[in-house]
Amino acid sequence: MSSSSLLPDDSSVLLTTAGMQQFKPYFVGKADPKRDFGSLNTVSIQKSFRTSDIDEVGDESHLTFFEMMGNFSFGGYFKKEAILYGKEFIESIGLDIQYVTIFGGDAKTPRDEESEKIWKSLGVSDIREAGREDNFWGPTGSEGPCGPTTEIYINDMEIWNIVFNEYYCHPAGDHPKGDKSDGILEPLKTPGVDTGMGLERLTMVAQGKKNIFETDLFSSITGILPAGMDTRVKRIVSDHARGVAFLVSDGVIPSNKEAGYILRRLMRRMLVYEHILGDSYDSQTLFDIVGKEYSGFYNEINPETVRDEFAKEKDKFQKSVARGLKELERTGEIDAQSAFRLYESFGLPYEIIKELGGEKSSGLTREDFDREFEKHREASRAGREKKFGGHGLLLDTGELKAANEEELKIVTRLHTATHLLQAALRKVLGDKVHQAGSDITAERLRFDFAFDRKLSEEEIKKVEDLINDVIERNLDMGYEELLYEDAVKTGALYFEKEKYPETVKVYSAVDSKSGEVFSRELCGGPHVAHTGELVHFKITKEESVGAGIRRIRAIVE
Numbered sequence: 001m002s003s004s005s006l007l008p009d010d011s012s013v014l015l016t017t018a019g020m021q022q023f024k025p026y027f028v029g030k031a032d033p034k035r036d037f038g039s040l041n042t043v044s045i046q047k048s049f050r051t052s053d054i055d056e057v058g059d060e061s062h063l064t065f066f067e068m069m070g071n072f073s074f075g076g077y078f079k080k081e082a083i084l085y086g087k088e089f090i091e092s093i094g095l096d097i098q099y100v101t102i103f104g105g106d107a108k109t110p111r112d113e114e115s116e117k118i119w120k121s122l123g124v125s126d127i128r129e130a131g132r133e134d135n136f137w138g139p140t141g142s143e144g145p146c147g148p149t150t151e152i153y154i155n156d157m158e159i160w161n162i163v164f165n166e167y168y169c170h171p172a173g174d175h176p177k178g179d180k181s182d183g184i185l186e187p188l189k190t191p192g193v194d195t196g197m198g199l200e201r202l203t204m205v206a207q208g209k210k211n212i213f214e215t216d217l218f219s220s221i222t223g224i225l226p227a228g229m230d231t232r233v234k235r236i237v238s239d240h241a242r243g244v245a246f247l248v249s250d251g252v253i254p255s256n257k258e259a260g261y262i263l264r265r266l267m268r269r270m271l272v273y274e275h276i277l278g279d280s281y282d283s284q285t286l287f288d289i290v291g292k293e294y295s296g297f298y299n300e301i302n303p304e305t306v307r308d309e310f311a312k313e314k315d316k317f318q319k320s321v322a323r324g325l326k327e328l329e330r331t332g333e334i335d336a337q338s339a340f341r342l343y344e345s346f347g348l349p350y351e352i353i354k355e356l357g358g359e360k361s362s363g364l365t366r367e368d369f370d371r372e373f374e375k376h377r378e379a380s381r382a383g384r385e386k387k388f389g390g391h392g393l394l395l396d397t398g399e400l401k402a403a404n405e406e407e408l409k410i411v412t413r414l415h416t417a418t419h420l421l422q423a424a425l426r427k428v429l430g431d432k433v434h435q436a437g438s439d440i441t442a443e444r445l446r447f448d449f450a451f452d453r454k455l456s457e458e459e460i461k462k463v464e465d466l467i468n469d470v471i472e473r474n475l476d477m478g479y480e481e482l483l484y485e486d487a488v489k490t491g492a493l494y495f496e497k498e499k500y501p502e503t504v505k506v507y508s509a510v511d512s513k514s515g516e517v518f519s520r521e522l523c524g525g526p527h528v529a530h531t532g533e534l535v536h537f538k539i540t541k542e543e544s545v546g547a548g549i550r551r552i553r554a555i556v557e
Contacts, residue, residue: 009437019046019068020194027145040076058232060211065243073193103148104129112148137163163194226280240266241286251544324348334361336368407442414445423519424466467537474532479507494522
């Protein structure tokens, strides 16, 4: 089974930040692990990306892209077994546990005394307490499974985080009992285990290295960088080369929003150092090395595509830098506000402003620049929350989001369009197409589906034409309630990862004159009454988001 994409189905997060991301439905009972894995337990090695660590990269242990190893249980075993497995694995590779930590408890959640007793029974005596910030994990995003953790340390480095998912965290205004305070914890019906161990950190201690960049995971990359390059810069460039390669290979392209903004930030940081260092190295050669190192494990890695996207961004960057440098020359003394203006208007990064500003930028510090950046980011975030109603959305099912009645009408039309889209894709591409996720806002629908290649322009037009024909014919969009087993027997499509209730709704787009069924799908709604309400359907983008998974973005006009 392939690693999940760095672009998750979970709309509460921007990128896949941990190995448990794709397992959230199993922890809360929305998906059946026995059906999908043949067991209540599983293991994984998941590619992951943490944007919160971008500014920390350059020290001895922080990364943006990393590989997270983990073992998971959705009711098969709990604390005793998980702790024992952790200790046995560490010892099996010839390492000794230095000490462990447990959650010390607070006003919200009790101390994890059970984990302490288990560690003591296994002969571990150095057991330290920590608070919520260090030893209570989750949720990923604004809500989801979470719980106390116990961590294993070797050489003062956290190697393994064992999470006991005992609770479900509800965001503000979303608690089933109506409590409006933030972060309400509700005990999970079936507690689970989620462990995470970064491959890079484990490699470091296993190979006896002082930091992760000295391991063989990075040596081929750092080995071609100029000998005189600053150590911190080497680490940043090495990390970002991997991050860029994996993001682009999962279908991300540079932009000014969401994952595209993260990618652009990494690319431009690499380009800053390439610009400052002159012709001493070419960043693009690094992507060939990443491809050589990882394509055997991640066949979606495509160095040629990565180089092409990087070259396009380099061209934009060089033009932006040229304009920005002219403005830099005209600018007087450079403080945080003027530096941010240069960044926002011309894309001129802090590093270049500081490096080339000379005496004018001598008083500028990274801390001041970051504070100014954060001030503007908070303003943007407030604007977005106002636009979407913050946590007070009129509709938020995870898949559908609407802030008011007008947006509710739009997302209802778009939701209906996803049913027609899946049916049309199967008619054009074949029955191997099936849903892999979706996300709908008032601006667009996003539909992920299993398919192994890019769609041609002709195929995209055929899909659009089929849907617009259905819209023009104004088919009835009704539903019937059936037992789940009976609903499946009708041939209705359903999301394979979803765990459905005993009784379900089956929505069908039906021609009332001929009786022809265009689409039939298990769904909770909402939907329009007639397809003519969609007016017109348009695909705005078709792209890859991982091995064997395509994504379509579309609108109704």
